[in-house]
Amino acid sequence: MQGLYPLFTAIPLAAAFLNLLVTKVSKRFADFFAFIVTLVLAVMAVRMLFEPAFVYKVGGWLPPWGILLVSDGLSSLMLVVINVISFLVIIFSTKYMTTYTAKPKYYALFLLMIAGMNGVVITGDMFNLYVFLEIASIASYALVGFGCEKEELEASFKYLILGGVASTAVLFGIAFLYSVTGTLNMPDMAMRLEEIGMTRLTAFVIALFLMGFGLKASSVPFHAWLPDAHPSAPAPISAMLSGVLIKALGVYAIMRIMFNVIGQYVLVAHIVMFLGALSMVVAGLLAIGQSDFKRMLAYSSISQIGYVMIGIGLALNPEMPAAVAALGLVGGLFHLVNHAVFKSLLFLCSGAVEYRTGTRDLGKLGGLIRKMPVTGVTCSIGSLSIAGIPPFNGFVSKLIIFIALFKGGYVIYGTIAVAVGFITLYYFVKLQREVLFGAIPEALAKVREAPFAMTLPLVILAILCVAMGAGYTLVDNHLLQAAKDALLDKMGYINLLMGG
Amino acid sequence: MILYFLSLVLFVMGLYCLIAKKNIVKKIIGIVITEYSINLFLVLVGYRRGGIAPIMLKGMTPQEMVNHSVDPLPQALVLTSIVIGLGVLALMVALCLRIYEKYKTFDMSEINKLKG
Numbered sequence: 001m002q003g004l005y006p007l008f009t010a011i012p013l014a015a016a017f018l019n020l021l022v023t024k025v026s027k028r029f030a031d032f033f034a035f036i037v038t039l040v041l042a043v044m045a046v047r048m049l050f051e052p053a054f055v056y057k058v059g060g061w062l063p064p065w066g067i068l069l070v071s072d073g074l075s076s077l078m079l080v081v082i083n084v085i086s087f088l089v090i091i092f093s094t095k096y097m098t099t100y101t102a103k104p105k106y107y108a109l110f111l112l113m114i115a116g117m118n119g120v121v122i123t124g125d126m127f128n129l130y131v132f133l134e135i136a137s138i139a140s141y142a143l144v145g146f147g148c149e150k151e152e153l154e155a156s157f158k159y160l161i162l163g164g165v166a167s168t169a170v171l172f173g174i175a176f177l178y179s180v181t182g183t184l185n186m187p188d189m190a191m192r193l194e195e196i197g198m199t200r201l202t203a204f205v206i207a208l209f210l211m212g213f214g215l216k217a218s219s220v221p222f223h224a225w226l227p228d229a230h231p232s233a234p235a236p237i238s239a240m241l242s243g244v245l246i247k248a249l250g251v252y253a254i255m256r257i258m259f260n261v262i263g264q265y266v267l268v269a270h271i272v273m274f275l276g277a278l279s280m281v282v283a284g285l286l287a288i289g290q291s292d293f294k295r296m297l298a299y300s301s302i303s304q305i306g307y308v309m310i311g312i313g314l315a316l317n318p319e320m321p322a323a324v325a326a327l328g329l330v331g332g333l334f335h336l337v338n339h340a341v342f343k344s345l346l347f348l349c350s351g352a353v354e355y356r357t358g359t360r361d362l363g364k365l366g367g368l369i370r371k372m373p374v375t376g377v378t379c380s381i382g383s384l385s386i387a388g389i390p391p392f393n394g395f396v397s398k399l400i401i402f403i404a405l406f407k408g409g410y411v412i413y414g415t416i417a418v419a420v421g422f423i424t425l426y427y428f429v430k431l432q433r434e435v436l437f438g439a440i441p442e443a444l445a446k447v448r449e450a451p452f453a454m455t456l457p458l459v460i461l462a463i464l465c466v467a468m469g470a471g472y473t474l475v476d477n478h479l480l481q482a483a484k485d486a487l488l489d490k491m492g493y494i495n496l497l498m499g500g
Numbered sequence: 501m502i503l504y505f506l507s508l509v510l511f512v513m514g515l516y517c518l519i520a521k522k523n524i525v526k527k528i529i530g531i532v533i534t535e536y537s538i539n540l541f542l543v544l545v546g547y548r549r550g551g552i553a554p555i556m557l558k559g560m561t562p563q564e565m566v567n568h569s570v571d572p573l574p575q576a577l578v579l580t581s582i583v584i585g586l587g588v589l590a591l592m593v594a595l596c597l598r599i600y601e602k603y604k605t606f607d608m609s610e611i612n613k614l615k616g
Contacts (some may be wrong), residue, residue, distance in 0.1 A: 127577055134584045141591060145598070151613050153599045158614070159594055161518065164531045167588075171538050171581060179545045218557070228614040414573070 001047060005056040005069050008044065008079065008118040009132070010308070011037060016111035023104035031094045035106040038087040045083035047439055048076050049478070053486070055124065055496050063497050064188035069125035070496060073482025077333065078121040078252055080479070081340045082244050086114050088457035092282035092348050093236040095453040096355055113139035113240065117248040124496075126174050126184045126261075133170065133249055135215070138161050140245055144233045155232035159225045160295060166215035166222075174206035178203060187497035190261045190302060190490060198265060206268055210275075217250020219309060220279040223302050226285075230301065231294035231360070235351020238294060242301040243344035247336055251308055258316055260486075260493040269317035276301030277416050284423040288430070293350045293360040296431060300386065301343055303420065308336045311401045311415065314408050315488070322488075324408045329484045330476065331400030337479070338393045338468065342385040349379035352450040352458065353435065357443075362431070367440035371447040374455040376436050378462040383432050385465045387425040393469035503544055510537035521610050524599065528592045535585045542578045546571030 023030045034039040048071065048410040070443060090110070097103050116136025120492030123129050141163060145156030172351040178184060180201055193202065215222040228247075230238045280303050287299035311332025315325040352375045353368060354360050385392035388399075398421055405414035449455065468475055486492070514537060517530030551570035558560070596606070603611050 127580070131584065133581060134588070138587055138591060145595060148598060150602045153595060153602060154614055155613050157524065157592075157595050157599060157611075160588070160595065161527060161531065164588060164592075165515070165518070165534070168511075168534045168538055172541070175538065175542050175545055175574075178577075184573070207544075232614075255553075 001055065002054050002071075004044065005048075005122065006058060008041065008083075008122055009115045010253065011041060012111040012115035012118065016115065017161045019108050019111065020104055026411075027104070030104040030107050034090050034111065036093065038083065038090045038114070041083040042087040043120075044131060045079040046074075048079055051076070053492075053496065054186060064183050064185040067128055068118065068123035068185060068187070068195070068497075069122045070186070070493075072493070073479075073484070073486035074252075074256070075121050075486075076482040077337070077479050078242065078248060079118065081337055082114065082117050082121065082248055085244050085340055085344050086110075086240060088460055089236045089239050089348070090309065091329065091468065092239075092351065092454050092457045093234075096236055096351055096449050097234065099355070100146065106143075106234075109139045109143050109146075110237075110240075112136075113245070115142065120248055121252060124186045126186055126189060128184075129186075129253065130167070130171055130174055130354065134167055136245065136249055137216070139235075140241060143237045144229045144241075146234055146237065147232070151228075152232045155225075155228040159229040162215060162222070162225045166212045168212075169208045169210035169215075171204045173212065176205045176208070185497070186256075186261050187494045190263070191497070193262060194363055194494075202262065203267075206258075206262060206265075209254070209262075210268075210271060213250050213253045213257075214275060215250075217246050217254065217305055217309075218302055219250075219275045219305060220282045220302065221275070223279070223283065226302055227295055227298045230298035230347075231292060235294070235347055235354060236469050237270075238298075238349035239344035239351070242347055243340045246301065246305060249309075251305065251312070251336060255312055257486060259488065260490055263490060264316050264318040266317055266319060269313050271313075272316055273313030273410070273413060275309050276306045276311075276313055277413055279303060279306030279309065280420040281306075283417060284420045284427075288423065288427045290427075291362050293353065293362060293365070293431070294347065296362075296427060297343065297346050297350060300424065300427070301339075303424065304335070304339045304343070304386065306420075307398065307401055307417065308332045308339065310413060311335065311404065314404055314410070316406075319343070320408055324404055326397065326484055326488065327400060328404035328408065329487060330480050331397055331404050333480050334472075334475070335394075335397035335401060335485050337475075338385070338397050338465075341461055341464050341468065342382045342392075342394060345378060345382040345458060345465065346386070348454070348458055348461070349375055349382060352454050353379075355454065356447050356450055362434040364441060364443070365435045366438045366444070367436070368444070368447070369436040371440065371444065372449045375450055375458060378455075378458040380436060381434060381462045381465050383428040385469070387428045388421050389425075391469050392465050393472070395464075396469055396472045504541065507537050507541040507544060510534075510540065513537075522607050524596055524608055524611075525606055527608070528589070528596060531592065532585070532589060535581070535588075538580045539581055539585075542574045542581065546574030 053072040058067040086125040116132045119132030141160045145152045218226040283299045283302035311328045314328030385394040388395045514530045514533030554569040554572040
């Protein structure tokens, strides 16, 4: 299994282009091909959970000269999230994307995006991270504009400009780090930065990275592109962007670099927590006023990412007692996984609703739970999970974050987090009331349930929502603890270089 | 030292162009300028005054070459980053053309169907 590690990027990368060739012969093959590829990746990602931490040396070059691929708890966790969600989204796409033309091109871009995200997650080389970041970003810019209508093009262009600035900031940071450490290998860089310590240059690099990756994660001062880009994309892509992309490119990169490479500093912890709190409040309040189904979900994504960032920020503080830091980190990571599950569920639901009714306007929808029972019930489960109602998974992760914040002495942040929990509940109740319940408008009298290929992923994701809430201890023991240990153990990460 | 600052100045100029200009073609030029400033900076990181090309010539010990040559790694990075920049540029121009087809204008203040 260890020898197969580079295949996580190689398979989707090759498949993306092979797909375009094969579909020249037979168009029907495209669905099947993408399905098989993502299924293989999902199975491999789940198998990866049972491997101990290891290092793969690309081409057999010894570190620190060659490129490393690192597998530890965090990488495995992210790989499972990325590949399982993308598999379910592909099932959904097979039916949904028939409303668009050029399906093979859609699959090609989709697989390219998966290749980029997997690459970001598995790599142990700074420049490699940048390259994969760009691959995933370019594919996502094109996918946002896939509809080629006025709104889509404008959103895509806006996303492209802001994403371009983010990438330049990241590359600038990497260039600075290379100039002081003389290496691009992440464990090696971590070791040398330890000797150098906190200088003004390190602080500048941190600022550049927070800006670059913060833009990709769309935390609040950098969020302007997300509420346009996510609703404009086709529904499966919105699910991928909100569910996975902003986490793999933004939050994961921040975590990996701040914890394992640069090291924990109090100032950085305070900045990350502040950004998290700001995202939660501002985006939460903005979400209330939205009248577009997907736009509301997009604002809620920013708000929920705030929860993840506040949990991570708490753990970044080196003065925190170890138990509290661990609790905050586990809460943040669990919320990250949960958000991937229920936000993709909700976006796919919005896709199913749009597929049958042709509108996303909350004012024109209503009473759909009677017409589309499966979509309605799963959408309801997703909304309740994200609002933090027990026994669903969102409740557990939010509770852990609250407890960690109060234990860490951040009473104000804790209160804000609880208050935003109520705001979330409010706008999701509003969403449910306007879409699922109430009177059915006359225009929607003949609406039918979405096709099986679309309801199947919804049901699986809804089951995951319930199962991860009920089986929290199982998830905690098998997934989150390993990821948490990998992050908090900087020496372990450096030692991978020597021992691997 | 002054060269490093000049590449930063170029970066800020590109950023200014990106923010202040209304025309989307000029915005694209701004992005390209910021990318090139980073490329220049990367090359400068590996530069050494009077350095030789990092190639082992006959009769040269490895130590001798290391002492005199420029750092080859940033050059490889710059090549990669130029290629990525080309990819982004192609996508930007394609989008720009599509936007012109739909809106019949390059002026960003008239392309405002979406509100942040």
